[in-house]
Amino acid sequence: MILPTHQKPLVARYRMRSRGFLNAISRRREFEGALIRVGDGFGCIHPWPELGDPSLEKCLEDLQGPQRYPIVRRALRCAEYDQVARQASESLFEEMEVPRSHATLTSSDAANVNQAVDAGFDMIKLKAGHDLEKEADFLELMSQEYPQLKWRIDFNESADAEAVRKFLLGLPEKVRRAIDFLEDPCPYSDEVWKNLNRQTRVNLAVDRESAPQSKSAQVMVIKPAVDEPYLLGEAALQNSQRAILTSYMDHPLGQAFAAWEAARLELQLPGLVGVCGLQTHHLFEPDEASEQLGAWKPEFTIPDGTGLGFDDYLDALPWTRLY
CATH class of the missing domain: 3.30.390.10 (Enolase-like, N-terminal domain)
Incomplete structure (x- = not known):
């Protein structure tokens, strides 16, 4: 440009x-x-x-x-x-409906899960990969306490395929069924991911290698901060994948852009976009900009003003x- x-x-x-x-x-x-x-x-x-x-x-x-x-x-x-x-x-958001979001949690903390449930979330995205044994115990405990919750677990490619396989197969069947998907469990490979999904029956989501050729993933994670949503959305349709859009854990203006792109992609390709990850301002100390995004909840608060808001x-x- x-x-x-x-x-x-x-x-x-x-x-x-x-x-x-x-x-x-x-x-x-x-x-x-x-x-x-x-x-x-x-x-x-x-x-x-x-x-x-x-x-x-x-x-x-x-x-x-x-x-x-x-x-x-x-x-x-x-x-x-x-x-x-x-x-x-x-406003860019006029006549747009932003998809609901999961709750993003960065640690295995029961108090944070309780806070998310109280805020109305029914889907939790947990950042994991620090301590697989501890995280497995936490998932089992939380699944017993909150059987209605679904879980998305993000490893950021911090493990290898064998460690992920043992982690998943070590979970009770009921807990495994509560996992919506495992995101970037290990570096992407068509054969490795295909086998991992077949062995564990857990959906895998591709993010860091999100690309049209990532056909062995069941879910495509799209980040508008670095991705062109429509191109990846078309590829997800062709690969029979679900698509979710997430913020880049960035400035509230960046979050608003991700939310708008999520709403726009759902208009362009109806039915493709699922529960997204557009609520991440709670992960940071509050400031003047983040306060305009309102309370932490599944529904996105559209900032007042023209364009993306924050005038x-x-x-x-x-x-x-x-x-």
Whole structure:
């Protein structure tokens, strides 16, 4: 995307602090990103170097140059959509219905599960892979206490196929049936994943290798921060897969973009999108932006304002040029 001179990006850096560790392969609590402003539109760049993204500095260099990184191109696409709606004084969410979300939990904590149930969630996504034995015991205990809950377990490729097989087959049959899917249990391989699904009868979801050729997964996880949802949605249909869209555990503006893309994909490909993962602001210390997303609950709170919302907040930020 070649930008005209009068629409060169402005940047407002931000820092978010998480309430705890966010996945099995990251031990950070501080997260830096940048909101971008292109003309009247806004986007978000929130890289995860642990998951293979370039650093924030490399992303900002790329923003000024070739724009070869998907995370940069998607932020610019977000700003493009956002600008159209803001110039029309409309919300991007008008006449859109955002799918419900699961509750994302980053640790095996019974108090957090209870809080999620009280908030109305019936699907829990648990970040796992730290201690498989402890996590198996936790799942069994929670399944007894909350038999109505379904579980999504995200390993972030932190285990190998044999360890995952033992983990799943070591669970009581009733607990295994309560697992909606296991996400990125190990590095993707057609044969390995096909065998793992056949042996355990547990659905597997592909995220980090989310691509049209990932045919041995039963679920495709789409992250609008780095993925083009419609292209992957079409591939999911062809592969008879379910699709869920999730935030990038990024700035609330990025969450809003993911929510809008989830609503849009459901309009484009009706029936494809299931319960999503669009509620992650509770994982971070609250701030002015996250407060506009409201309480943690399955239903997404649409921010007030034009475009993706946050009008007054965005206008007040200290925008700077990159050069």
